[in-house]
Amino acid sequence: MKNILKKSxxxxxxxxxxxxxxxxxxxxxxxxMSIFGRIFLYYTHKNYVEGNGPAPNQYRYLPYLLVDxxxxxxxxxxxxxxxxxxxxxxxxxxxxxxxxxxxxxxxxFPEADRIKMAQDLEGYLREQVYSLTxxxxxxxxxxxxxxxxxxxxxxxxxxxxxxxxxxxxxYEFAAVFQSNSDMTKVIxxxxxxxxxxxxxxxxxxYLWLRYFADEFTSVMFLFVxxxxxxxxxxxxxxxxxxxxxxxxxxxLNIAVRKKSWAWVFLIVLIGSFARSDHMLFAAxxxxxxxxxxxxxxxxxxxxxxxxxxxxxxxxxITKVIFADSEYYCRVVQLTCNLxxxxxxxxPVVFLILPAIFVKKAKEIxxxxxxxxxxxxxxxxNVAVGVTKEVRLFLPLLxxxxxxxxxxxxxxxxxxxxx
Numbered sequence: 001m002k003n004i005l006k007k008s009x010x011x012x013x014x015x016x017x018x019x020x021x022x023x024x025x026x027x028x029x030x031x032x033m034s035i036f037g038r039i040f041l042y043y044t045h046k047n048y049v050e051g052n053g054p055a056p057n058q059y060r061y062l063p064y065l066l067v068d069x070x071x072x073x074x075x076x077x078x079x080x081x082x083x084x085x086x087x088x089x090x091x092x093x094x095x096x097x098x099x100x101x102x103x104x105x106x107x108x109f110p111e112a113d114r115i116k117m118a119q120d121l122e123g124y125l126r127e128q129v130y131s132l133t134x135x136x137x138x139x140x141x142x143x144x145x146x147x148x149x150x151x152x153x154x155x156x157x158x159x160x161x162x163x164x165x166x167x168x169x170x171y172e173f174a175a176v177f178q179s180n181s182d183m184t185k186v187i188x189x190x191x192x193x194x195x196x197x198x199x200x201x202x203x204x205x206y207l208w209l210r211y212f213a214d215e216f217t218s219v220m221f222l223f224v225x226x227x228x229x230x231x232x233x234x235x236x237x238x239x240x241x242x243x244x245x246x247x248x249x250x251x252l253n254i255a256v257r258k259k260s261w262a263w264v265f266l267i268v269l270i271g272s273f274a275r276s277d278h279m280l281f282a283a284x285x286x287x288x289x290x291x292x293x294x295x296x297x298x299x300x301x302x303x304x305x306x307x308x309x310x311x312x313x314x315x316x317i318t319k320v321i322f323a324d325s326e327y328y329c330r331v332v333q334l335t336c337n338l339x340x341x342x343x344x345x346x347p348v349v350f351l352i353l354p355a356i357f358v359k360k361a362k363e364i365x366x367x368x369x370x371x372x373x374x375x376x377x378x379x380x381n382v383a384v385g386v387t388k389e390v391r392l393f394l395p396l397l398x399x400x401x402x403x404x405x406x407x408x409x410x411x412x413x414x415x416x417x418x
Contacts, residue, residue, distance in 0.1 A: 006215060010206060013219055017226040018198040026078050026191050028233045034082055038176050041190065042183045051321075054328040059317045062274040063193065063239040071196070072182075072189030091163040092177035102159060111156070118152040190239065197242040202226075204249035205398055211256050212364070212402040213409070221405045224353075225398070231350055232391035241391050244275035248395045251282035255289045256366050261302050268306055272313035277380060278395055280310040284373045285399075292369040333386050343387040350390040354400035357407040367403065374399075 029037070047053040048064040088097045125146065130139040154161045166174065175181035202222055209218035232241070247267050254264050264286050271279040287303035318325075330336075337343040361367035377396060385392045 010215075010219060013222060014199060014202040014206065017222055018195060018202050021226055021229045022191060022195040022198050023078065024230055025194060025233050026080060027082075028230070035086055035176055038083070038183070038187050039173065042176075042186050045186055045190075051325075053325065055318070055322070055325040056327065057238070058322050058325040059276075059314075060238075060240040060274050061317070061322070062270070063243055066243075067186065067189045067193050067239075071193040072185045074192055075185045075188035076192045076195070078188055078191040087177045089162060090177055091159070091166050098159075105159060114156045114158075118155040121155070122147075122152065193239075194242055197246045200246040201242055201249060204246060204253055205401070207253050208249055208256070208398065209402050209405055211253070213405045217405050217409050221401060224404075225401060228350065228397070231346070232389075232394065235389045235391070238389075238391065240274040241394070244271060244278045245394050245398065247271035247274070248278050248282045249398055251286055252399065255286040255370070258289070258293060261286075261290070261306075265306060265309065268309050269313070272310040273317070276310040276314045276317070280307065281373050281377050281395060283307050283310065284376075285370045288370040288372060289366060332384060334383050337382050337385075337387045340388065346388045346390050347393055350393060351397060351400070354397060354404040357403045358400065360403055360407050364403075 044053060044057075045064055045067065048058055048061065049068045051058065051061075084093075087093060088101050091098075093101065122143070126139060126143055129142045130136065133139050133142070175183040178184060202225075205225060206218055206222060209221050213221070247270070250267050251264055254260065254267075264283070268279045268283050271282070283303075283306040287299075287306055290299045291303055293299070361371050374396060381387060381392050387393075
């Protein structure tokens, strides 16, 4: 019974933390620009699905395909109060929401005040027109034409004015407010997609931690990991983040348990259509473990195939499948990373806690064998990635997290000397 309760708690923890993390990404990214952010995401999604998007995002094709062919058909609604507020005030709310909208308007901006504001503004406009024309008759004619536009009702009855806009707004923009539109399905589909792979990432992270640490420590470090995730959301439009992290963690779990090479090959093959550089380093971790474990020609051959797979797929994606895609940014970002202080500060903040225990890697056989992948990984990201976008270092964080879990527990469980 106790074992069932423990497993149930682990599962519930993973689901709750994943839901919170996904909601944060939804609020902090799409809601950062609210309506525009949603419209931007939808039309860039369409471009990527059609193969017309800019590099390098176009090369990470798998997430867009998954959303378009699967997740938009299971679009779990995600609460976004700021979006709902704009949607209601634009006249797309329910009867109850429209009632609240009218009540809020009358409470915070009473009708008498709105009428007085319209009258004051009309008087001001009349004065300005008269000062320009120097003729009372002409001023009255101009004001008559202005008043025929009905601008005063925009102030005295703004809700009616907003409701009338629904009939003239192009569908391409109005679709953002319609719950059954393809745009809304895609937006919610992205949130559901993130949630699914966030759950998978947390589950695989737990298994990864559990190999080195006890159950309690492993669960607690899921909370540690989730507390760092908001820091990765500065630029979460990169939709492959949680997918590639789940695949990377899948390879780590297979490598540390010395399981099937075929599964690693399948993960690397699929993952290279989402993030080929991460799959290259995931393959390198497995190869280092495999070669040190067997030290034979077969392991070297397996390693060559694994390492060659993401390189070959990268060539096909960039030179054949999406050969016309052009980079929207500079490929080499070394100058930016060396001169921008945030490109140093953010990664340090993100990685400082696990980095404290890096020296302990030599005491654990798996880390001692595989640690070398870190150096080319950091070098590549400094050369071609913008390092202030710390989501780039998620593979490194999860790789080092067991060291932090094990060694921090030792640190705080040891009794201080007298």
